[in-house]
Amino acid sequence: MIRILYQILRTGIKTEPVDLPADTDIREIGAELKAIIDRHFNGSLTIRQVDAGSCNGCELEIHAMNNVFYNCEQYGIHFTASPRFADMLLVTGPVSRNMEIALKRTYNSTPAPKLVAAVGDCGRDGGIFGKSYASLGGIHEVIPVDAVIPGCPPSPADLLGGILKLLKNKQ
Amino acid sequence: MKTLLEILTAELDAPVSPVSGTFPATVPVCSVPRERFAEAARLLKRAGALLAAEWASDETHLGRGFGVYACYRRDSGYLIVCAALPLDDPSFPSLTRRFVPAYRFERQMHSLMGVVPDGHLDPRPWIKFEDWPEDAFPLRKTFDGSQALPRVAGEYVFGKAEGEGIYEIPVGPVHAGIIEPGHFRFQAMGEDIINLEERLGYVHKGIEKRFESLSWQEAARLAGRVSGDTTVAHSLAYCMALEAMTGCMVPDHAQWVRAVMLERERIANHLGDIGAICNDVAFAFMLYQTMRLKETMLRTNKEIFGHRFMMDCVVPGGVAAGLDAQYKAVILEELSAVEDEFERLVMIFDENSSLEDRTRSTGILSAEEARDLGMTGLVARASGMQLDCRKDFPFAPYDRIPVNIPVMSAGDVHARAWVRIEEVRESLRLIREMISTMPKGQRSAPVGSPAADTTGFAAVEGWRGEIIYWLQSGPKGEINRSMVRDPSSLCWIGLERCVLGNIVPDFPLCNKSFNQSYSGNDV
Numbered sequence: 126m127i128r129i130l131y132q133i134l135r136t137g138i139k140t141e142p143v144d145l146p147a148d149t150d151i152r153e154i155g156a157e158l159k160a161i162i163d164r165h166f167n168g169s170l171t172i173r174q175v176d177a178g179s180c181n182g183c184e185l186e187i188h189a190m191n192n193v194f195y196n197c198e199q200y201g202i203h204f205t206a207s208p209r210f211a212d213m214l215l216v217t218g219p220v221s222r223n224m225e226i227a228l229k230r231t232y233n234s235t236p237a238p239k240l241v242a243a244v245g246d247c248g249r250d251g252g253i254f255g256k257s258y259a260s261l262g263g264i265h266e267v268i269p270v271d272a273v274i275p276g277c278p279p280s281p282a283d284l285l286g287g288i289l290k291l292l293k294n295k296q
Numbered sequence: 297m298k299t300l301l302e303i304l305t306a307e308l309d310a311p312v313s314p315v316s317g318t319f320p321a322t323v324p325v326c327s328v329p330r331e332r333f334a335e336a337a338r339l340l341k342r343a344g345a346l347l348a349a350e351w352a353s354d355e356t357h358l359g360r361g362f363g364v365y366a367c368y369r370r371d372s373g374y375l376i377v378c379a380a381l382p383l384d385d386p387s388f389p390s391l392t393r394r395f396v397p398a399y400r401f402e403r404q405m406h407s408l409m410g411v412v413p414d415g416h417l418d419p420r421p422w423i424k425f426e427d428w429p430e431d432a433f434p435l436r437k438t439f440d441g442s443q444a445l446p447r448v449a450g451e452y453v454f455g456k457a458e459g460e461g462i463y464e465i466p467v468g469p470v471h472a473g474i475i476e477p478g479h480f481r482f483q484a485m486g487e488d489i490i491n492l493e494e495r496l497g498y499v500h501k502g503i504e505k506r507f508e509s510l511s512w513q514e515a516a517r518l519a520g521r522v523s524g525d526t527t528v529a530h531s532l533a534y535c536m537a538l539e540a541m542t543g544c545m546v547p548d549h550a551q552w553v554r555a556v557m558l559e560r561e562r563i564a565n566h567l568g569d570i571g572a573i574c575n576d577v578a579f580a581f582m583l584y585q586t587m588r589l590k591e592t593m594l595r596t597n598k599e600i601f602g603h604r605f606m607m608d609c610v611v612p613g614g615v616a617a618g619l620d621a622q623y624k625a626v627i628l629e630e631l632s633a634v635e636d637e638f639e640r641l642v643m644i645f646d647e648n649s650s651l652e653d654r655t656r657s658t659g660i661l662s663a664e665e666a667r668d669l670g671m672t673g674l675v676a677r678a679s680g681m682q683l684d685c686r687k688d689f690p691f692a693p694y695d696r697i698p699v700n701i702p703v704m705s706a707g708d709v710h711a712r713a714w715v716r717i718e719e720v721r722e723s724l725r726l727i728r729e730m731i732s733t734m735p736k737g738q739r740s741a742p743v744g745s746p747a748a749d750t751t752g753f754a755a756v757e758g759w760r761g762e763i764i765y766w767l768q769s770g771p772k773g774e775i776n777r778s779m780v781r782d783p784s785s786l787c788w789i790g791l792e793r794c795v796l797g798n799i800v801p802d803f804p805l806c807n808k809s810f811n812q813s814y815s816g817n818d819v
């Protein structure tokens with residue numbers, strides 16, 4: 126236990142805080158995000174992530190949003206296990222034919238405002254996988270999309286910026 | 297000791313003919329009459345070989361019918377045995393009586409290529425879903441891959457345990473977390489798992505078909521996106537197979553840089569997994585600590601190689617960017633910092649008795665089961681199997697910098713976590729040695745085009761285990777077939793086995809300790 130406490134103390138706070146000039150990008154995005162989420166979502170934007178056929182690269186970066194550097198919870202962004210509690214779906218991949226039905230069902234289970242962000246070059250238009258017998262292409266081919274966050278994969282900062290852009294457009 | 301080819305030639309009661317135009321020369325390819333395809337498997341199994349991969353190729357453009365291929369591995373030798381199937385009767389004797397991995401390989405071959413494994417006991421499709429038209433065989437040349445498939449009615453029947461008190465839990469495809477989709481069907485009695493059946497294929501993107509419409513250069517980018525967490529190892533395996541076919545001599549400098557990237561990918565993923573395993577037993581401290589270390593490595597990747605996961609950094613003929621003295625220093629400095637922090641965390645891991653309580657004797661895969669099921673990579677090494685392509689099939693610099701392979705015998709979650717810990721330590725050592733011995737030179741060499749009707753093979757030890765690529769050129773030297781075998785195609789079955797008799801709430805922990813790829817399996 127002593128070791129654990131010592132390690133925690135040694136590590137200190139690695140989070141790049143909203144109001145400190147650690148990484149300009151993140152700082153600005155974070156402050157704006159937090160303001161919007163406080164105002165319109167009572168301080169908590171709940172996201173259900175759906176992998177509709179990705180290579181898992183985009184998932185790694187979505188995970189990274191939760192690490193101590195980005196710590197997206199500080200802006201009020203939380204991930205939920207159920208679409209029924211979600212304000213927003215973060216959908217990755219080209220939609221594979223074998224995931225089409227599951228994606229539609231997830232979308233239908235999500236309550237309003239049902240915001241949808243299509244993540245990655247694949248989420249935008251199918252990326253390198255294109256359209257084929259197995260890949261239906263971008264997310265918009267299957268469910269309505271509010272914003273695209275391009276990149277292969279988009280970095281955690283891109284993701285936070287993309288979510289912010291979506292929220293601003295919806296205001 | 298006799299090689300697998302010598303054994304087969306001496307013992308098979310039919311002609312074993314060497315096939316030409318196959319690369320590299322160290323991996324022999326031979327053909328046998330199709331009726332003897334399973335007999336060859338029996339003889340090779342008796343000689344101690346394992347089945348590493350099995351696949352089919354449509355060779356009509358090359359003036360033949362279908363080809364079926366089985367790749368065997370024993371210690372440091374690979375052997376590929378193939379058989380020709382006529383177009384009007386594309387059946388072959390199933391290898392399922394000898395090798396468990398053939399069970400899913402052959403269902404997949406039947407589903408996607410329409411070749412028929414005689415004697416296979418399970419006619420259900422694999423990767424292909426029940427709502428695809430039954431006669432849709434995407435890997436056949438007559439199939440237009442760009443067309444959408446209609447949906448038809450159909451049902452997938454799961455295995456079922458029956459009896460009083462037995463109940464069923466369906467999970468997925470959309471899981472409760474930021475993970476890939478797949479379906480798990482549990483039969484349980486009280487808390488105990490009696491049976492688990494995996495149903496995969498949800499992220500099938502038609503990758504193997506897609507390869508056939510790309511140039512050899514573009515295809516390297518696709519290989520790097522088969523499984524995003526293993527982008528270096530996949531693109532490396534693809535490039536090595538292509539370089540073997542074209543006789544490209546990759547400059548030493550590039551070989552060394554590739555290996556540095558491969559080991560960095562291993563460390564980053566193992567760090568994430570060690571944290572995630574701890575997190576699943578409610579020890580979140582470790583997850584935050586290891587993810588912090590992982591993030592610093594990803595940032596360094598971005599600084600040095602231009603991409604956080606090093607996507608597209610391995611290119612045909614070499615690497616996209618070399619390493620100069622300044623970046624070498626950055627890497628060395630970071631290694632020391634990571635190592636120092638990592639060792640503190642290992643000490644905490646080791647001393648935490650409640651962690652040990654949950655991970656020891658949970659999800660045991662015995663050495664015998666691991667062998668029978670044909671496991672590979674870290675799952676195999678946690679169950680007493682000593683195999684690793686870096687040692688068994690070494691390419692530069694691994695032929696000059698030998699790798700120590702950690703092997704554990706317990707086969708439980710703890711062993712799978714501990715193998716990762718040892719591998720992180722070993723990779724740290726390897727990178728140091730690679731940096732200090734790295735030759736100067738070019739970052740890449742030109743790659744020609746493969747001659748018509750040739751094949752290339754490569755095996756690379758990614759962080760999960762052995763990745764195999766088998767490429768075949770068509771009549772104009774284009775891509776006729778690209779077979780991708782992620783280690784997940786072998787190891788998913790081990791998860792089904794290791795959870796039996798464990799309690800349902802321990803499934804996520806067992807699953808985390810395997811952490812297999814869905815995308816790599818479903819291609």
Ligand code: SF4
Nearest residue numbers: 180182245246247277
């Ligand atoms: S955008 Fe890139 S990282 Fe994301 S799923 Fe597609 S290929 Fe993978």
